[in-house]
Amino acid sequence: MHVHRAARRSGAPRVTLLTEGTYPHSHGGVSVWCDQLVTGMPDVDFDVLAVTGSGREPLAWDLPPHVSRVLSVPMWGPAPEGRPPRGRAGRQLADAYEKFLTALLDPGAEAGFGPALYALAHAAGDGRLSPFLRSDAAISVLTSVWRRPGIAVREAGPTVHDALTATALLEHALRPLSA
Structure with a gap:
């Protein structure tokens, strides 16, 4: 799942937040911390790179407007298409x-x-x-x-x-x- 949410703001610092099986797809300890981090830094644009199980996990959190992108990387979803290089x-x-x-x-x-x-x-x-x-x-x-x-x-x-x-x-x- 690849979600573009908003354009990055000119001049705003940008952070890529890498999560695994947590934010923004599930609630709980680490997800709460991630949400507090993201919502507590409104002057920073965030891209969230979420390692997930299948890639079909729904968003569990309402994301603030300064989250520019969410990219889910499924560990166990269908294999990426393509042919081996020759x-x-x-x-x-x-x-x-x-x-x-x-x-x-x-x-x-x-x-x-x-x-x-x-x-x-x-x-x-x-x-x-x-x-x-x-x-x-x-x-x-x-x-x-x-x-x-x-x-x-x-x-x-x-x-x-x-x-x-x-x-x-x-x-x-x-x-x-x-x-």
Whole structure:
């Protein structure tokens, strides 16, 4: 759900408020705090980036006029459309994904995490990451990393089913990068 509410005011400071499963889609502790923050700062324009379950959650709060935009990023809604990149772009994305996975699984490679995550975020912003993560290429990259000597998960002998499950979960977990 993408709601444009009002034009940004010229010269007003702008803040992006990132929430997860709370404001402006549900009531409760954190949502109350967010509402107090937003309503208590009428001189600031707010964009609200709300990580949600399905993306179909209704707004639960009346938003003040200085909330310019609400963007819901569904973690478990339908997969974003698109085709996996091919050619050079596909190889570059596969390389970034390999570095990301390696950084997650090999403590000696953790320095590569940030650059790899930024590359994945760039691909997500262009709509390429989610389709890539639903491709055979992503499964191949993951199984290749899992089979490397020195990677602890190798000893567990993960199956193709494990790779499919892990990749599906990663695709959902990385969806907010597209916002």
